[in-house]
Amino acid sequence: xxxxxxxxxxxxxxxxxxxxxxxxxxxxxxxxxxxxxxxxxxxxxxxxxxxxxxxxxxxxxxxxxxxxxxxxxxxxxxxxxxxxxxxxxxxxxxxxxxxxxxxxxxxxxxxxxxxxxxxxxxxxxxxxxxxxxxxxxxxxxxxxxxxxxxxxxxxxxxxxxxxxxxxxxxxxxxxxxxxxxxxxxxxxxxxxxxxxxxxxxxxxxxxxxxxxxxxxxxxxxxxxxxxxxxxxxxxxxxxxxxxxxxxxxxxxxxxxxxxxxxxxxxxxxxxxxxxxxxxxxxxxxxxxxxxxxxxxxxxxxxxxxxxxxxxxxxxxxxxxxxxxxxxxxxxxxxxxxxxxxxxxxxxxxxxxxxxxxxxxxxxxxxxxxxxxxxxxxxxxxxxxxxxxxxxxxxxxxxxxxxxxxxxxxxxxxxxxxxxxxxxxxxxxxxxxxxxxxxxxxxxxxxxxxxxxxxxxxxxxxxxxxxxxxx
Numbered sequence: 001x002x003x004x005x006x007x008x009x010x011x012x013x014x015x016x017x018x019x020x021x022x023x024x025x026x027x028x029x030x031x032x033x034x035x036x037x038x039x040x041x042x043x044x045x046x047x048x049x050x051x052x053x054x055x056x057x058x059x060x061x062x063x064x065x066x067x068x069x070x071x072x073x074x075x076x077x078x079x080x081x082x083x084x085x086x087x088x089x090x091x092x093x094x095x096x097x098x099x100x101x102x103x104x105x106x107x108x109x110x111x112x113x114x115x116x117x118x119x120x121x122x123x124x125x126x127x128x129x130x131x132x133x134x135x136x137x138x139x140x141x142x143x144x145x146x147x148x149x150x151x152x153x154x155x156x157x158x159x160x161x162x163x164x165x166x167x168x169x170x171x172x173x174x175x176x177x178x179x180x181x182x183x184x185x186x187x188x189x190x191x192x193x194x195x196x197x198x199x200x201x202x203x204x205x206x207x208x209x210x211x212x213x214x215x216x217x218x219x220x221x222x223x224x225x226x227x228x229x230x231x232x233x234x235x236x237x238x239x240x241x242x243x244x245x246x247x248x249x250x251x252x253x254x255x256x257x258x259x260x261x262x263x264x265x266x267x268x269x270x271x272x273x274x275x276x277x278x279x280x281x282x283x284x285x286x287x288x289x290x291x292x293x294x295x296x297x298x299x300x301x302x303x304x305x306x307x308x309x310x311x312x313x314x315x316x317x318x319x320x321x322x323x324x325x326x327x328x329x330x331x332x333x334x335x336x337x338x339x340x341x342x343x344x345x346x347x348x349x350x351x352x353x354x355x356x357x358x359x360x361x362x363x364x365x366x367x368x369x370x371x372x373x374x375x376x377x378x379x380x381x382x383x384x385x386x387x388x389x390x391x392x393x394x395x396x397x398x399x400x401x402x403x404x405x406x407x408x409x410x411x412x413x414x415x416x417x418x419x420x421x422x423x424x425x426x427x428x429x430x431x432x433x434x435x436x437x438x439x440x441x442x443x444x445x446x447x448x449x450x451x452x453x454x455x456x457x458x459x460x461x462x463x464x465x466x467x468x469x470x
Contacts, residue, residue, distance in 0.1 A: 410423045
């Protein structure tokens with residue numbers, strides 16, 4: 001126990017073995033939906049040859065990659081940041097990349113993207129970019145991720161939904177019709193209130209207790225009313241039905257591991273393939289940087305400049321997540337913002353990652369049991385954690401408009417565009433322009449100008465791709 005304590009700095013960070021275990025379990029529960037959601041996204045899109053990935057196989061490699069990377073990060077970086085397939089990258093692959101290449105070729109591009117990020121981290125360039133970001137933007141990134149988490153939660157729960165109209169684009173209820181009219185959303189509200197009360201009263205383990213209570217209620221409701229899946233009938237559960245029927249065990253099919261090809265460069269041409277890699281690198285690079293900045297501050301592990309322990313190791317391992325995710329066909333693996341749920345439960349070290357990682361590996365064999373927690377219940381934890389992270393805005397002096405506008409744009413763009421990278425990019429561009437106009441040009445790092453210019457190219461990539469004939 002003493003060796004474990006010294007290795008992970010458990011006592012030094014004000015944590016305990018119980019808190020680390022509890023935090024690791026909560027993080028897994030908050031992230032378990034990825035075992036279902038990632039295969040839903042990846043298996044739904046045929047590639048350029050008309051081939052689809054199989055749902056069960058994607059689910060198995062999703063758990064495998066998440067487990068391996070979460071444990072590796074815990075041992076090397078010793079931070080409580082869990083890994084899984086990044087939602088932005090997997091959606092980009094499914095909606096854009098495989099329209100031009102095959103799935104193995106798309107995963108080959110993900111591997112190249114990961115190798116580039118590892119190189120940037122190993123040479124120190126990624127750290128230089130991290131240090132060039134002013135503290136106001138780092139805090140804005142933290143708050144923006146919080147609002148992003150909160151927005152994901154209310155949408156996943158059916159509390160807020162698209163109206164399908166130009167104005168207003170969203171409204172209360174799954175269909176944006178202005179009312180709560182499904183039982184699963186009521187369960188979300190119940191779980192959110194219970195969890196909120198427990199956290200407000202500073203009950204230790206409040207988020208975990210709320211998740212368990214919500215899941216029990218959901219299982220009982222499903223056993224009585226048989227709501228089923230929302231895919232099959234309106235008013236049903238989201239990604240997973242809280243049912244205990246059938247065997248909780250299943251052997252994983254890992255056939256997709258190693259299904260990688262670099263044939264995209266010959267299929268669509270080197271320039272077009274490079275543009276796809278450029279997009280992947282930008283999304284991966286800044287999504288992870290923003291997430292780790294927010295989580296380290298939430299855990300109380302960052303210094304006044306936003307730097308946290310073992311930063312270089314963390315950046316290198318994070319880049320490795322893209323390599324592992326691509327090589328296993330699970331899509332790029334990166335730090336997950338849902339780790340904040342475990343941090344709020346007391347996780348402060350990489351030991352929590354070991355717990356989360358082992359649970360992900362176990363989920364390969366007990367995928368039916370892992371899917372018992374409905375999305376609507378897990379969403380309540382995301383809303384609670386998101387609210388906590390948004391509160392970091394109180395540390396920013398918004399009296400200067402040249403600070404206020406970039407900060408607000410960073411926070412709003414992350415949530416409303418469903419992308420951490422977009423929020424960071426908009427914030428960077430707005431910061432260098434407005435602060436320069438306000439006479440603060442000398443305060444801006446030259447590297448921040450370079451990154452802002454890179455984001456301008458990133459945002460204009462649609463025009464660029466059209467120009468080169470993609």
